[in-house]
Amino acid sequence: MEMKEMIESFGGQLVEGWNSARSIELGHGVVDYVNIIGMGGSALPGDFLRACSDDIFVNVRRDYGMPKSPQGALNICISYSGNTEETVGTFEELVNGKQPCVAIASGGNLLDLARVHNVPCVEVRKDLVPRMALPLISASLLSICERARLIEMNDQEVNFAKDKLNPKETAELGMSLSNTFYMRVPLFYSSTRNEIIAKVGKIALNENAKTQAFYNVIPEMNHNEMNGFEVLNGQFSGVFIYDSEDHPQNIKRMQLTQQVLTERGIPNVDIKLPEGNRLFKLMYGIQSLHWASYYLAKRYNVDSVNVPVVEKFKTQL
Helix, strand or coil: CCHHHHHHCHHHHHHHHHHHCCCCCCCCCCCCEEEEECCHHHCHHHHHHHHHCCCCEEEEECCCCCCCCCCCCEEEEEECCCCCHHHHHHHHHHHHCCCCEEEEECCHHHHHHHHHCCCCEEECCCCCCHHHHHHHHHHHHHHHHHHCCCCCCCHHHHHHHHHHCCHHHHHHHHHHHHHHHCCCEEEEEEEHHHHHHHHHHHHHHHHCCCCCCEEEEECHHHHCHHHHHCCCCCCEEEEEEECCCCCHHHHHHHHHHHHHHHHCCCCEEEEECCCCCHHHHHHHHHHHHHHHHHHHHHHHCCCCCCCHHHHHHHHCC
């Protein structure tokens, strides 16, 4: 599937992912602590879950080995390909240790192992790349957590987000943003609760547009990174992600930080998340930034889908 089609499919992915886990049987009771085990794009749904709900503790494990957690914590292993070395190895450790598990994959060893050991699993479609399956797997993850009575969410909320997400609107914003990013290093800033949007923006530019970008959160960056604008050793552009539901002091901090960049001649823009439910707001920001990376890739004349540097690196391990 082409990058453009993958971005356009984000709304449909939400409904598809949500429905994919509606019949899952967990069988190990209600828990209030979730470990998400994954790497790269397959770990991002854990960050998305954390951004969607404050009701549960979400630990995202991006490494080898079992996470340390309370007895009875739910472990959800995610590998889009099903063959991610770190995730498959950790899944085997969890199963051998008789820890509560769920697997999400499009195939591969992870699904095979889950079925051999009778572990609940969700099989997702195969025609995406991991980072572009974020809405699909995130919605599946939300569905699993709702089934475990960890969060409150329903079909109506998911359908609302899908119907309200307008690819033409977000594409227009993405095109405008790409002009600000061109031949500069974008710096994404958001509140802590919207960190997933800033993080996805950074990753989308790395993987889709094959260029550097960085992100941080407010208020934390006001205590350290902001000092780095005294000596500028590159061409930067700032992107500030505003949410009317953020803490008023964080909104004020964001405005003042924009002034700091402007005073130092750094071009900066803001993204104002529209009103709507939490799921829609997150997807609006994420889809807009993927469009920005898509248009920037076209300007740089690079392949926005494949990641040859990473693939070559894997062969050397």
